[in-house]
Amino acid sequence: MATAHTRTLSRLMIAPSVVMLLAWMAIPLAMTIYFSFQRYNLLNPSRRRFAGWFNYEFFVTDPAFFAALTNTLVLVGGVLVITIVGGILFALLLDQPIFGQGIVRILFISPFFIMPTVSALIWKNMMMNPVFGIFANIAKSLGLQPIDWFASVPLLSIIIIVAWQWLPFATLILLTALQSLDSEQRDAAEMDGAKPVALFFYITLPHMSRAITVVVLIETIFLLSIFAEILVTTNGGPGVASTNLTFLIYARALLQFDVGGAAAGGIIAVILANIVAIFLIRMIGKNLEA
Amino acid sequence: MGSIRLESVRKVFGDAEVIPGVDLKINDGEFIVFVGPSGCGKSTLLRLIAGLEDLTGGKVLIDDKDVTGNAPAKRRLAMVFQSYALYPHMSVFNNIAFPLKMAEMEKTAIDKKVRDAADTLNLTDYLHRKPGQLSGGQRQRVAIGRAIVREPVAFLFDEPLSNLDAALRVNMRHEISQLHHQLNTTMIYVTHDQVEAMTLADRIVVLNEGRVEQFGSPLQLYQKPSNRFVAGFIGSPMMNFIEGPTAAEHDAHTIGVRPEHIIVSKKKGTWSGVVTIAEHLGADTFLRVECGAIGTITARASGEFTVGYGDTVFLTPDSKKTYRFDKNGRTIGHRPQQADTTGNQKTP
Amino acid sequence: MARAMGLRRRIGFTFLAWGIGLIVFFPIFWMLLTSFKTEGDAIASPPLLFYAATIENYLEVLARSNYFKHFMNSVIIAGGSTILALIVAIPAAWSMAFSPTKQTKNILMWMLSTKMLPPVGVLVPIYLLFLQWGLLDTKFGLTIILMLINLPIVIWMLYTYFKEIPGEILEASRMDGAVLWKEIIYVLLPMAVPGIASTMLLNVILAWNEAFWTLNLTAANAAPLTAFIAAFSSPEGLFWAKLSAASTMAIAPILILGWFSQRQLVRGLTFGAVK
Known part of the structure; x- marks a missing residue:
């Protein structure tokens, strides 16, 4: 509700954002689509020509693609399970009356603010190093053989690092949702004779379900693009054991300079992300009506 | 000066025609109240005058100048909002000074004007406070102060008292009324409360579904409502409406009698019925009486009238003050000013 | 309880x-x-x-490496992208919060959807464009990219904060004779200071820690701390104490900012879906 004058102004004021985001999204995306149909290698740019579906075929039939796709799904799924389950438990814990709650919250939330390269290096060196790392030392003191984390279970190692980074996010959001639960509702359920376990499954969990969905969707968007942690720790290896789709495309583009192949991979990644994004946008869109 | 004229003002939001077309002429110095049920378009009409909304059609003239396309600030109007709309980050002084600063007035002149306004409104001790530290009534006064320093040609009030508690509301009502007498500036006041309308207005505009049902002085509306809607809206408790054979006896589709125009007796009367609710207020007694085929009638008895639940009483309507309405709700018989928009007479 | x-x-x-x-x-x-x-x-x-x-x-990290240069790169890139994003986003958020149209919701949703675009999807063209325009390994290029990737979050956060400011107050200022830029500067922005500060804080954190574009589009010259630290993964990897010192210096400012911005994190990263 406003006058035509303010409406015109408001269009003008929104225009820069819209134009910029449109340029940011549409132009590169169009270029990616275009390149994906070109045979184009930066090492040999003169031999550039139309390639049809070749790049897609080549990318998809590459055994590395299948491995990367599986790794991506395992990475996303593993981190989601750990962060959601852990996040719910931690949120329930932090919702209890605790001495020094503020400080405990800070302890829990801190990993989220550590830049990915730093957290990957801390874990790679000081935690998971097979000789000098904390885990190795613990294993030795228990008389066990230390694990060479990045050589024997590279994907699991990365899942642990990424889960450590995202657990605070899940905890914080679920805690916020938990704290917005109307205490009268809980009191009423208790008056109705609900025991703590029933209270959790019938009142608390349904109340958090929306927040859980949001966490799942947002984390998925970010987790599909995990990159720095892999680059710094395993470089995708050994072999392609810890290569995800993002890393595979990066390697195609900036290590092998295969523009066409990387572009085809990029489009596949966009399609995957879109499947998640559609759900997320619907969720948030519903919230807008309120 | 501050005469305001609306010429076939129309407003459409999307598919909804909120104001189908209103003509109105408001004289300089008049206190006009827009009253009507919620959603009747009274606030929209006010915002159209203020320039906060665009007209879909028609014209707004202030002092005979067409201001339809002008920005709010160019119309020389001041508005007091329902939520007061004070600037929370500014002191009372700066709130009142804001319109003057926007007009790029000189600093010493601003200072003097703000202090004068604060003086009139008893705000001098609060000038350095933030709105958050004030009571509801004080905030209201700051909002009024901000309006008066601009010396506008007219004041617009959008339900300014609805956020106050009952006692304060009566107080502020008196203050606004006094302010009008002091300033003698045109005021347009929107409310859904017919008591506020009756007590404040020189003339009242009764709105319903975006149409002006009637425009006249409070007593005109009370004595000569032009239709059933106005008759029902003005007056408290509400006028009784009776349809069917009883109305047919009067050659009407519906007849209406105000509770205060019914004589209540324990012995005899035109209608008889059983009391279902008796409210003894001391000065008055309000009864709800179940009168069989006629329906439920509200009646007022002056002073203390000792009946209670289940008692039988007799009611006699004052035939001189019985209103008759046709099928479309229009008043039959006397010819009241129908939606008088010429506004030539200024009724005190 | x-x-x-x-x-x-x-x-x-x-x-x-x-x-x-x-x-x-x-x-x-x-x-x-x-x-x-x-x-x-x-x-x-x-x-x-x-x-x-x-x-x-x-002392050794400060003396032997270009730590300070990379630190300044981080400051310039994170700070610059945040300020640019705010300049573009404040008018947009004003417009959507106080003068919404039928398309406002769709525009917001569409902006959100740009955030969903996986960076690898546009890595190739952005890299090539940067190569062509000479923007590779420049602070300017990276600042623009980080501004664009965080712009949707900034607009959304500001939008949700602005929505909480009653429109009547802005209308009052219009009645009081404020033209648009005065309305925004004297009335809206002072009232929205807490929201704007939170938005800035979160955006600085996100930009500071961004590690896809910073790693792929920079080399020695414009590398912010994320890329500087990543370089430790190779030979200096064995010098843990120095690595730790450099890391500590890289994360300390943001960790402290982060402690202050927990709440905003929830609002910003969930696009207001969890409050």
Whole structure:
């Protein structure tokens, strides 16, 4: 509700954002689509020509693609399970009356603010190093053989690092949702004779379900693009054991300079992300009506 | 000066025609109240005058100048909002000074004007406070102060008292009324409360579904409502409406009698019925009486009238003050000013 | 909570929460501890909890590497992208919050959807464009990219904060004679200071820690701290104490900002879906 004058102004004021985001999204995306149909290698740019579906075929039939796709799904799924389950438990814990709650919250939330390269290096060196790392030392003191984390279970190692980074996010959001639960509702359920376990499954969990969905969707968007942690720790290896789709495309583009192949991979990644994004946008869109 | 004229003002939001077309002429110095049920378009009409909304059609003239396309600030109007709309980050002084600063007035002149306004409104001790530290009534006064320093040609009030508690509301009502007498500036006041309308207005505009049902002085509306809607809206408790054979006896589709125009007796009367609710207020007694085929009638008895639940009483309507309405709700018989928009007479 | 909670229960939860909290925090704590060790102490087995502390590592990192340059790169890129994003986003958020049209919701949704675009999807063209325009390894290019990737979040956060400001106050200022830019500068922005500050804070954190574009589009010259630290993964990887010192300096400012911005994180990253 406003006058035509303010409406015109408001269009003008929104225009820069819209134009910029449109340029940011549409132009590169169009270029990616275009390149994906070109045979184009930066090492040999003169031999550039139309390639049809070749790049897609080549990318998809590459055994590395299948491995990367599986790794991506395992990475996303593993981190989601750990962060959601852990996040719910931690949120329930932090919702209890605790001495020094503020400080405990800070302890829990801190990993989220550590830049990915730093957290990957801390874990790679000081935690998971097979000789000098904390885990190795613990294993030795228990008389066990230390694990060479990045050589024997590279994907699991990365899942642990990424889960450590995202657990605070899940905890914080679920805690916020938990704290917005109307205490009268809980009191009423208790008056109705609900025991703590029933209270959790019938009142608390349904109340958090929306927040859980949001966490799942947002984390998925970010987790599909995990990159720095892999680059710094395993470089995708050994072999392609810890290569995800993002890393595979990066390697195609900036290590092998295969523009066409990387572009085809990029489009596949966009399609995957879109499947998640559609759900997320619907969720948030519903919230807008309120 | 501050005469305001609306010429076939129309407003459409999307598919909804909120104001189908209103003509109105408001004289300089008049206190006009827009009253009507919620959603009747009274606030929209006010915002159209203020320039906060665009007209879909028609014209707004202030002092005979067409201001339809002008920005709010160019119309020389001041508005007091329902939520007061004070600037929370500014002191009372700066709130009142804001319109003057926007007009790029000189600093010493601003200072003097703000202090004068604060003086009139008893705000001098609060000038350095933030709105958050004030009571509801004080905030209201700051909002009024901000309006008066601009010396506008007219004041617009959008339900300014609805956020106050009952006692304060009566107080502020008196203050606004006094302010009008002091300033003698045109005021347009929107409310859904017919008591506020009756007590404040020189003339009242009764709105319903975006149409002006009637425009006249409070007593005109009370004595000569032009239709059933106005008759029902003005007056408290509400006028009784009776349809069917009883109305047919009067050659009407519906007849209406105000509770205060019914004589209540324990012995005899035109209608008889059983009391279902008796409210003894001391000065008055309000009864709800179940009168069989006629329906439920509200009646007022002056002073203390000792009946209670289940008692039988007799009611006699004052035939001189019985209103008759046709099928479309229009008043039959006397010819009241129908939606008088010429506004030539200024009724005190 | 209305009901009296047993003190014993409270102490139990306190121990549990602190215990888990310390485990979660341990890697950061260990990094901090290691940063004050000599390289020899850093790889001692069993690990040393008590040792003779030294600030040698910090001095050496500052002296031998270009730490300061990369730190400034981070400051310029994170700060610059945040300020640019705010300049573009404030008018847009004003427009959507106070003058919404039928398309407002769709525009917001569409902006959100740009955030969903996986960066690898546009890595190739952006890289090539940057190559062509000479923007590779420049602070300017990276600042623009980070502004664009965070713009949707900034607009959304500002939008949700602006929505809480009653429109009547802005209308009042219009009646009082304020033209648009005065309305925004004198009335809207002062009222929205807490929201704008939170938005800035979160955006600085996100930009500071961004590690896809910073790693792929920079080399020695414009590399911010994320890329600088990544370089430690190779040969210097064995110098844990120095690595820890450099890491500590890279994360300290943002970690502290982060502690202040927990709430905004929820609002910003969930696009207001969880409050």
